[in-house]
Amino acid sequence: MLVLSSPSGAGKSTIARNLLESDAGFELSVSVTTRPRRGSEIEGVHYHFRTPREFEMLRDGDELLEWAEVHGNYYATPRKPAETAMAAGRDMLFDIDWQGAKQLKEKMRGDIVSVFILPPSMRELLARLKRRAEDSDTTIETRLKNARVEIEHWTEYDYVVVNDDLDRAFAAVRAIVAAERLRRDRRPGLYDFVAGLLDEEV
Ligand code: ADP
Ligand code: 5GP
Secondary structure, eight states, rough: HHHHHHOSSSSHHHHHHHHHHHTTTTTEEEEHHHHOTTOOOOBTEEEEEEEEEHHHHHTTTOOOEEEETTTTEEEEEHOOOOOOOHHOOOEEEEOOOOHHHHHHHHHHGGGGGGEEOSSSOHHHHHHHHHHHOOOOOHHHHHHHHEEEEEETGGGGGGGEEEEHHHHHHHHHHHHHHHHHHHOOGGTHHHHHHHHHHOOOOO
């Protein structure tokens, strides 16, 4: 379970999209949110857009793996797809905030690899929020203000990547994924392989 977090605008959705396009092994956890849909977003692809009432019903029905209030809206990870992917041994990508990352770690510590994406500067963060041009000025202001709170949680993550140059940041995330997939404890098949090696007559 690869968790990507960052202050809004630092580039985690861009990095997540690149990863999903280049690595068929990853599936995206599509979150539920009560925030309004942006013009470029598609229901069920980027988010499941729900009313606050619908959200509360999902939460109270224990259908959410984690949930949090972010920038004045509710966001959550649906339980079922994540648990199905985990049971099938598939890798899943989570674009969630520090509160969600914390809850997932409490529930599934050994299965989580977490990466925090930092912007190269606050000035560039604001420029990216404006360049994305999908949020109102007030929304951008809230997100910039909340960026400091999000950044304060950087030490809770396994890896930190500064997204200055996108290609370099993406290469760093791919390197993290490659290394984590090579970890001995994620490769149960190695036991048989090594036993075979030791049995081999030469
Ligand atoms: P987040 O998901 O963290 O809110 P996005 O991925 O939506 O951020 O990126 C915010 C904006 O910044 C987008 O317009 C994106 O194209 C741009 N962006 C992302 N990474 C970089 C980068 N390294 N350099 C310049 N612009 C970037
Ligand atoms: P945005 O509105 O820009 O898509 O996302 C705002 C913030 O909410 C981002 O930090 C994003 O990572 C976070 N977020 C998105 N989905 C979830 C989720 O399912 N759970 C939690 N905790 N945060 C989420």
